[in-house]
Amino acid sequence: MSTTTSVFTKPLSAVRRVDWRQNVIYIGFVAAFLLFAITLGNDGFTTPNNLLNIVRQTASISVMAVAMTYVIATAEIDLSIGSVAGLSSVVAAIAISHFGTVVGILAGLGVGLVIGAVNGGLVSLLKVPSFLVTLGMLGLVVGVARWITDSAPIPIADPFFNALFGGGDIGIIPGLLIWALVFVAVGALVMNKTKFGRQVLATGGNQTAAQFTGINTSRIKFTVLVLSGLAASVAGMLYAGRLQSGRFQWGTGDELSVIAAVILGGTSLFGGRGRVVGSLFGALFIGLVNNGLILAGLDVSQQQIIRGAIIIAAVALSKKK
Amino acid sequence: MTGAATADVTGAATGTTVSAEQVVEMSGISKAFSGIVVLKNVDFSLVKGEVHALAGENGAGKSTLMKILQGVYTADSGEIRVDGIPVKITDTFAARAAGIGMVFQEFSLISTLTVAQNVFLTAEPIERGFLISDRVARERTAAIFADMGVEVDPAAPLANLSTAYWQLTEIAKALAQNAKVLIMDEPTASLAKHEAEALFELIGRLKARGISIIYISHRMDEIYRIADRITVLRDGAHVLTSALSSITPAEIVEGIVGRKIDGQLEWRERAASAGRVPVLEATGLTSGARVRDVSFTLCEGEIIGLAGLMGSGRTELVRALFGIDALSSGSVKIGGKPVTIRSTKQAMARGLALIPEDRRSQGLVLEHSVRDNLMLPLLDRTTSGGFLNAQKIVSLAQTLISKFSIKVSNPTMAVGKLSGGNQQKVVIAKWLGTEPKVLMMDEPTAGVDIGTKSEILDMVRAIADDGKGVLFISSELPELLAVSDRILVLRNGEVVKNMVRSEIPNEEYLQLAIQGA
Numbered sequence: 001m002s003t004t005t006s007v008f009t010k011p012l013s014a015v016r017r018v019d020w021r022q023n024v025i026y027i028g029f030v031a032a033f034l035l036f037a038i039t040l041g042n043d044g045f046t047t048p049n050n051l052l053n054i055v056r057q058t059a060s061i062s063v064m065a066v067a068m069t070y071v072i073a074t075a076e077i078d079l080s081i082g083s084v085a086g087l088s089s090v091v092a093a094i095a096i097s098h099f100g101t102v103v104g105i106l107a108g109l110g111v112g113l114v115i116g117a118v119n120g121g122l123v124s125l126l127k128v129p130s131f132l133v134t135l136g137m138l139g140l141v142v143g144v145a146r147w148i149t150d151s152a153p154i155p156i157a158d159p160f161f162n163a164l165f166g167g168g169d170i171g172i173i174p175g176l177l178i179w180a181l182v183f184v185a186v187g188a189l190v191m192n193k194t195k196f197g198r199q200v201l202a203t204g205g206n207q208t209a210a211q212f213t214g215i216n217t218s219r220i221k222f223t224v225l226v227l228s229g230l231a232a233s234v235a236g237m238l239y240a241g242r243l244q245s246g247r248f249q250w251g252t253g254d255e256l257s258v259i260a261a262v263i264l265g266g267t268s269l270f271g272g273r274g275r276v277v278g279s280l281f282g283a284l285f286i287g288l289v290n291n292g293l294i295l296a297g298l299d300v301s302q303q304q305i306i307r308g309a310i311i312i313a314a315v316a317l318s319k320k321k
Numbered sequence: 322m323t324g325a326a327t328a329d330v331t332g333a334a335t336g337t338t339v340s341a342e343q344v345v346e347m348s349g350i351s352k353a354f355s356g357i358v359v360l361k362n363v364d365f366s367l368v369k370g371e372v373h374a375l376a377g378e379n380g381a382g383k384s385t386l387m388k389i390l391q392g393v394y395t396a397d398s399g400e401i402r403v404d405g406i407p408v409k410i411t412d413t414f415a416a417r418a419a420g421i422g423m424v425f426q427e428f429s430l431i432s433t434l435t436v437a438q439n440v441f442l443t444a445e446p447i448e449r450g451f452l453i454s455d456r457v458a459r460e461r462t463a464a465i466f467a468d469m470g471v472e473v474d475p476a477a478p479l480a481n482l483s484t485a486y487w488q489l490t491e492i493a494k495a496l497a498q499n500a501k502v503l504i505m506d507e508p509t510a511s512l513a514k515h516e517a518e519a520l521f522e523l524i525g526r527l528k529a530r531g532i533s534i535i536y537i538s539h540r541m542d543e544i545y546r547i548a549d550r551i552t553v554l555r556d557g558a559h560v561l562t563s564a565l566s567s568i569t570p571a572e573i574v575e576g577i578v579g580r581k582i583d584g585q586l587e588w589r590e591r592a593a594s595a596g597r598v599p600v601l602e603a604t605g606l607t608s609g610a611r612v613r614d615v616s617f618t619l620c621e622g623e624i625i626g627l628a629g630l631m632g633s634g635r636t637e638l639v640r641a642l643f644g645i646d647a648l649s650s651g652s653v654k655i656g657g658k659p660v661t662i663r664s665t666k667q668a669m670a671r672g673l674a675l676i677p678e679d680r681r682s683q684g685l686v687l688e689h690s691v692r693d694n695l696m697l698p699l700l701d702r703t704t705s706g707g708f709l710n711a712q713k714i715v716s717l718a719q720t721l722i723s724k725f726s727i728k729v730s731n732p733t734m735a736v737g738k739l740s741g742g743n744q745q746k747v748v749i750a751k752w753l754g755t756e757p758k759v760l761m762m763d764e765p766t767a768g769v770d771i772g773t774k775s776e777i778l779d780m781v782r783a784i785a786d787d788g789k790g791v792l793f794i795s796s797e798l799p800e801l802l803a804v805s806d807r808i809l810v811l812r813n814g815e816v817v818k819n820m821v822r823s824e825i826p827n828e829e830y831l832q833l834a835i836q837g838a
Contacts, residue, residue, distance in 0.1 A: 193452040198445060210442075
């Protein structure tokens with residue numbers, strides 16, 4: 001070996017630097033938890049029941065955040081998830097009352113599949129920006145959900161569905177927590193340990209380079225948007241099961257919480273980095289803050305202000321410099 | 322395919338007799354894009370273990386020919402043989418299967434992944450059925466780098482590494498796919514001198530392993546240094562193929578430009594010599610870690626060349642002067658008057674202009690028309706009553722286009738469609754339109770063919786003749802020596818030498834000053 005080889009040697013400390021931004025969510029989560037535990041301990045914040053409630057309330061957000069991690073990692077966005085959740089809840093409710101549980105669940109999933117495929121097709125085949133496609137879809141889907149229900153809630157009187165998608169506990173563990181954990185576990189495994197996950201990161205990291213390497217980036221984008229639609233329909237049914245009804249409002253505005261959770265979790269809004277476990281903690285952090293603010297006596301409008309500020313802070317922190 | 326007739330491959334198609342084993346043979350390649358012919362019946366061959374330089378002006382068809390070899394484009398007619406066997410390269414997969422690897426000029430790497438993850442992207446080692454193993458990928462990557470004789474940490478995120486490492490990763494990626502042929506497009510364009518040296522040694526080792534390299538470059542010294550043969554293309558046609566031992570640089574240049582160019586890269590006395598009136602005086606400039614206590618005086622009509630390695634602080638110095646990076650100390654006088662510059666807007670108002678390093682990302686809005694790009698810094702001067710005045714815009718743009726002989730059929734054409742050299746002329750024209758007192762140019766000839774290069778250097782001389790002060794950054798020393806009245810050498814952000822042109826006897830002397838030897 002020649003002497004010039006030293007030119008290409010770099011001290012490890014320089015290249016193995018840990019970017020604290022990617023882990024800020026865990027610090028933030030612990031800090032927020034301790035803050036509320038100390039200041040709101042007497043208001044019941046730390047009771048097991050309250051903590052499990054936080055988990056139940058954020059299960060839908062967590063499920064959608066797992067899929068949104070993939071969408072954002074490919075440098076796309078899906079704004080339609082909240083309204084897809086609402087439409088899935090009403091379609092599932094209607095189908096259950098006419099055709100039973102199984103058809104109801106399939107119908108609910110079908111909503112997410114179809115809308116996800118339309119989003120994905122428009123983005124990957126017609127190259128329409130996902131921001132515009134899914135923004136349009138957001139309004140369109142809410143309209144459909146209101147139209148087919150006359151804006152009225154559809155009760156679900158199916159104990160099995162309600163137990164499976166919401167109310168049920170296994171021991172003291174809420175079923176909703178299990179849903180969220182299964183999604184996160186599968187999502188994290190696929191992202192970090194499979195070819196598909198690696199191709200998602202490559203597509204978002206540098207689309208041209210990914211294409212030159214032989215990755216079908218259109219298919220990747222299509223697939224992640226379909227997955228996002230499916231996850232949104234599962235989330236919609238989790239709302240429906242927990243609240244024992246389908247209603248177009250379920251999920252309204254969730255896209256903002258989900259995107260905030262994903263960005264807080266360390267996924268780059270500019271693509272190429274996806275952290276599924278981080279997204280779970282992002283969702284829990286938002287749930288924690290909402291819960292704490294309620295216990296602290298703030299009203300809905302004040303909660304909205306604080307949540308908006310957190311989203312801005314999250315995006316500012318995710319910027320490269 | 323019918324052909325098993327592989328025995329009588331002689332390389333006669335290229336006009337050279339080569340007894341060695343032909344790895345790639347492209348014959349009669351033609352290609353047209355929407356009716357415009359970019360390749361006409363081109364022949365090209367590559368022998369096992371050779372470095373074959375491919376030269377030509379921008380737009381001569383080099384990259385199209387290489388993209389056909391890689392399967393990015395498909396030829397309209399012609400035949401490609403790999404190891405003597407005719408192949409149809411219809412996409413990048415087919416090219417890779419045939420053993421063709423590309424080291425891209427604009428890299429094909431994902432900055433958010435690690436080195437090993439990039440090397441094995443889409444070819445990840447699999448364990449337990451479907452799980453990819455980053456550990457195995459890291460081990461194999463380390464082995465490839467060891468074979469290459471370089472040390473790179475396979476687990477390092479690419480985003481933390483410099484360009485030289487990106488290139489090594491590209492090469493490792495091609496080798497991981499068992500490439501027999503590497504295509505390197507301007508590989509030293511963004512390397513410092515010592516990194517380029519290391520690359521040349523690596524190329525030597527790859528050659529010894531029987532890997533063939535197609536080497537695209539504008540730099541004659543490099544071509545003579547490492548290539549065995551050269552093929553020159555001009556206007557989409559094959560001009561010559563020759564062993565480098567039997568061709569002179571002048572013959573190559575003549576082949577590239579189609580005419581003789583005499584002394585374009587030699588120092589020439591200008592019509593007006595540098596004046597004595599200072600236009601820009603910098604004292605003790607410090608900005609960040611890369612600009613430290615820099616002082617100099619630039620006079621009217623003077624060209625100061627800024628020399629130094631990558632990262633020596635040349636770019637950072639002009640950025641600080643132009644108000645992009647903040648100065649932590651030091652003072653600037655323009656025309657004898659002390660000024661503070663905190664924004665690019667202030668810098669322009671004080672009579673400064675900066676032509677940035679990367680024209681595509683920093684200097685032009687590629688989708689916008691030539692005219693709109695030219696007018697961007699001049700919008701204040703083309704309004705009447707708050708609205709843009711179409712007549713003023715049309716006539717001002719036309720003046721600039723003819724003054725700087727920008728080759729464009731229609732000023733409303735998107736600037737992205739022009740050749741690299743013409744794009745650079747648009748950038749220069751755009752900033753000169755603001756009539757600055759001081760023009761700062763950062764690598765204005767990077768990636769520009771030799772014909773346009775000499776035109777740009779003539780423009781620089783003309784700008785100085787016009788009484789303007791010029792700060793000229795270039796990594797190509799012949800160029801610096803051709804136009805500079807004075808050369809400042811920067812190292813680690815400090816000015817280590819301030820030399821009048823006549824004090825510099827030759828290129829080697831300047832090179833030594835830069836290297837700090």
